[in-house]
Amino acid sequence: MNMALNSLGRNVPLELPGVGSFAPYKSPFAMLGQPGAFAGTQMQLRRPAPARSKVVENIEKAVELSGLKDGMTISFHHHLRNGDAVIPMVLDILRKMGFKSLTLAPSSIPDAHDCIADYIRSGLINRLYTSGVRGELGKLLSGGELEIPVVIRSHGGRARAIEEGSISIDVAFLAAPACDPLGNITGSTGPSACGSLGYAITDARYARHVVAITDNLVEYPLNPRISIPQYLVDSIVCVDSLGDPKKIATGAARITRNPVDLKIAKDSFRLMKASRILEPGFSFQMGVGGASLAVAKYLGEYMKEKGLCGSFGLGGVGGYMAGMLEEGLFDAVFDVQSFDSAVTNSMQKNPKHIEIDASWYASPFNAGCIVNNLDCVILAALEVDTDFNVNVLTGHDGVLRGASGGHQDTAAGAKLSIVVAPSFRGGVPSIKDKVTTVTTPGETVDAIVTERGICINPRREDLLGSALKSGLPVVDITALKKEVEKLTGVPRPAEFDHDKIAAVVEYRDGTLIDTVYCRK
Amino acid sequence: MKPCRSMLYIPGDSPGMIQHTPIFGADSILLDLEDAVALTEKDAARKMVACYLQDYDFKDLIVTVRVNGADTEFFDDDLKEIIPCSPAAIRIPKCNGPADVLAADKKIEEIEKANSIPVGKVRIHAMIETAVGVENAFFIASACPRVQALTLGGQDLTADMGVQKTKEGWELFYARSRVVVAARAAGVDVYDTVWADITDKEGLLKECRSIVGLGFTGKAAIHPDQIETIHQAFMPNEKEFRKALRVTEAAENAKKEGKGVISVDGKMVDAPVVARARHLLELADLYGFERSGS
Amino acid sequence: MGRLILLKTASAGTLESSDCLVTVSPAEKLKLEYKGPNSEVFAERTMALVENVSKRYSLSGAEISIQDQGALEITIKARLETALMRAVKGVAKE
Numbered sequence: 042m043n044m045a046l047n048s049l050g051r052n053v054p055l056e057l058p059g060v061g062s063f064a065p066y067k068s069p070f071a072m073l074g075q076p077g078a079f080a081g082t083q084m085q086l087r088r089p090a091p092a093r094s095k096v097v098e099n100i101e102k103a104v105e106l107s108g109l110k111d112g113m114t115i116s117f118h119h120h121l122r123n124g125d126a127v128i129p130m131v132l133d134i135l136r137k138m139g140f141k142s143l144t145l146a147p148s149s150i151p152d153a154h155d156c157i158a159d160y161i162r163s164g165l166i167n168r169l170y171t172s173g174v175r176g177e178l179g180k181l182l183s184g185g186e187l188e189i190p191v192v193i194r195s196h197g198g199r200a201r202a203i204e205e206g207s208i209s210i211d212v213a214f215l216a217a218p219a220c221d222p223l224g225n226i227t228g229s230t231g232p233s234a235c236g237s238l239g240y241a242i243t244d245a246r247y248a249r250h251v252v253a254i255t256d257n258l259v260e261y262p263l264n265p266r267i268s269i270p271q272y273l274v275d276s277i278v279c280v281d282s283l284g285d286p287k288k289i290a291t292g293a294a295r296i297t298r299n300p301v302d303l304k305i306a307k308d309s310f311r312l313m314k315a316s317r318i319l320e321p322g323f324s325f326q327m328g329v330g331g332a333s334l335a336v337a338k339y340l341g342e343y344m345k346e347k348g349l350c351g352s353f354g355l356g357g358v359g360g361y362m363a364g365m366l367e368e369g370l371f372d373a374v375f376d377v378q379s380f381d382s383a384v385t386n387s388m389q390k391n392p393k394h395i396e397i398d399a400s401w402y403a404s405p406f407n408a409g410c411i412v413n414n415l416d417c418v419i420l421a422a423l424e425v426d427t428d429f430n431v432n433v434l435t436g437h438d439g440v441l442r443g444a445s446g447g448h449q450d451t452a453a454g455a456k457l458s459i460v461v462a463p464s465f466r467g468g469v470p471s472i473k474d475k476v477t478t479v480t481t482p483g484e485t486v487d488a489i490v491t492e493r494g495i496c497i498n499p500r501r502e503d504l505l506g507s508a509l510k511s512g513l514p515v516v517d518i519t520a521l522k523k524e525v526e527k528l529t530g531v532p533r534p535a536e537f538d539h540d541k542i543a544a545v546v547e548y549r550d551g552t553l554i555d556t557v558y559c560r561k
Numbered sequence: 562m563k564p565c566r567s568m569l570y571i572p573g574d575s576p577g578m579i580q581h582t583p584i585f586g587a588d589s590i591l592l593d594l595e596d597a598v599a600l601t602e603k604d605a606a607r608k609m610v611a612c613y614l615q616d617y618d619f620k621d622l623i624v625t626v627r628v629n630g631a632d633t634e635f636f637d638d639d640l641k642e643i644i645p646c647s648p649a650a651i652r653i654p655k656c657n658g659p660a661d662v663l664a665a666d667k668k669i670e671e672i673e674k675a676n677s678i679p680v681g682k683v684r685i686h687a688m689i690e691t692a693v694g695v696e697n698a699f700f701i702a703s704a705c706p707r708v709q710a711l712t713l714g715g716q717d718l719t720a721d722m723g724v725q726k727t728k729e730g731w732e733l734f735y736a737r738s739r740v741v742v743a744a745r746a747a748g749v750d751v752y753d754t755v756w757a758d759i760t761d762k763e764g765l766l767k768e769c770r771s772i773v774g775l776g777f778t779g780k781a782a783i784h785p786d787q788i789e790t791i792h793q794a795f796m797p798n799e800k801e802f803r804k805a806l807r808v809t810e811a812a813e814n815a816k817k818e819g820k821g822v823i824s825v826d827g828k829m830v831d832a833p834v835v836a837r838a839r840h841l842l843e844l845a846d847l848y849g850f851e852r853s854g855s
Numbered sequence: 856m857g858r859l860i861l862l863k864t865a866s867a868g869t870l871e872s873s874d875c876l877v878t879v880s881p882a883e884k885l886k887l888e889y890k891g892p893n894s895e896v897f898a899e900r901t902m903a904l905v906e907n908v909s910k911r912y913s914l915s916g917a918e919i920s921i922q923d924q925g926a927l928e929i930t931i932k933a934r935l936e937t938a939l940m941r942a943v944k945g946v947a948k949e
Contacts, residue, residue, distance in 0.1 A: 303786075304785075438895055467925035492581070512849065528928065529900075532897060576927065576930035580927055580930070
């Protein structure tokens, strides 16, 4: 295989048989202003006869109408999260219909869908593009059961790949919580409401054929909110249920009570204060749980105390952020994915809760995505290294068990990117000499906050100065690594079979930032 | 020794908690071998605490260990295994009179000698948990130089008194006052009992303010969340801080000039006031009070 | 400290997070079974730890099983020593 070392010293393939060719990663903004870096694609024209309803009797019929053939690319969105029943339903039907060697290109794969492993084994799927892989599927891929390596992309990277044609979706199967007979769709209402349909909007725009699957067909016209307009939708199938509402729109994640996570969150907030980004009109994205969510508690208290109002919140939006919007702490919230019922509610009722699509959120080569305007983002990590690189994809054993998500995008765009992690987790150090897999490059990470101290990237002398002046517990990352190893011992690095690639990790600009080999 | 405003209680048999103790900002911790540990696990807890004392870097934390009572089968083994590890102090439950302290003092001295530890290095914190203990508080506190502090065990004391322990705390008012006076008279520190309701931070602050007012030098914490509130209550205000600065400055000047009398703001000031001012400045350092300017 | 001879099987520790469950039994030679999420990542570290403890106690042999739920080295050492102490207690003491 033709491999090359990228700028982080990682060996990556220049050519992936069954996928295409790649350039090695250079730097976060190396591809800016390069001609041809963003090709753009044209929307395919259909020529249907005028109709009053696009509803067909079942999924099989919709598949026939779509012209799907072996070897084509299908996509789904993952907005129904662990309550989704649509992906297994459609894949099962496709298998029964005898399809083979399809490329599966969902926006990501919910944890619950270990079944995809079976569809790979059965030959229905032979190529996978996704943001995340966990559970049984992760083990299967790390074990080398998929011939063609998986391409892992961030949310912004996937949008870019679809826009430039690297991902060419033939048929998009889109779960539609509310849909009218001509295909106007929204996610904010219905028994299976999921809030924002941000990732689905991108698929709807660029797929050759779009099938909407709904359990809530409403009278024409769907109103007042339409996330995906009718002119992008080819057919509609009505099913009994899109999934389990309790797992789609869960209760809001509560702020953790774990004292270690709270310490990390508190020190992260203190760093935000010291960096002086907490001025009127600042913008912020928080994490989904643990310490990365708990930062919002300290931030919210401070904002209320000082009467400070931010311009916008961004995410991956959970109930806590929705609450902050309601309290007037932010002028608006931009939502590419909603995590719980409080958010769905907020989106329904509050016009300042704005739905955005994946390209708007994070695509690096359009006329300006929102992550570029973020003042601060708080991100989690499985592992970090002394160069401030972050791994959110593989565990200490090298098995795939995470998702790229918006990590690369927000870290690159935000003025202050803070990664939070306990200094050791499950008895294993979080700080390594080299992370097992690079997801987000250290050049875009400003600080790593642990419960045993704050590590500031040496590239940010100004931030270091501010932190020291504020009396924050700044520690050298290499010294912290040694301190933790004294407690845990030195872990053995994961062992890989360097002849077999399980996955490649794309940076948001399309270059390859790392390779995930199969486990020995 | 640095002021000890907070003391975080940690069960000796819980490695998951012990391993995180240096990060919570407490001034000191109590590793408990007594009430927090089941009877069948006394040996395990003892070994866990000994191993951590020997090998773990507790950073600036002052580490104390509560051993089992002298009336139990575990007391001797606790001392034998823990004293050689040189904790800052061991806490002796249910001290009823000076004899309890002296008996422990003798045993500890033997073990210190056998392990080449300077005699008297490991201090004693004596727990007052019974009515008799309250009555004998001063004699317990002054029993021997090894005693560094008295600590109040509110739960057991109210049980011994046959009364209900309440948030208002009137039932403990006399005991608290008596124990504080005894400790001050003997020149030792004094710690107040735990506030059990972790969710009630306002109640904790109120109780802390009142016990600080009585003269307690520190308070027990049963959850890291409580530490910030406790420290808040111990914080000197700007006015007393400025006054303490003037007092210590005046004392230094008087010493330099060879004068026997110290005068501050036109009033005479004697040794105990100077000592208290110095202690307050030490405390103020913990909060980052700036000494420059006036 | 004299030579340690195990009289029976004994355990110490728990399966709580950050703890480990150690079981020791009398045996001719030293044998370690190390289980749990860290069994690969810390195989060498744990073997070295066990050998260290057994050398210090002049342990002739033992069958040692450790189920590790993410314990630090100090914790594993403490649990191992406790299990060994329990395994040498005379039957009469029960």
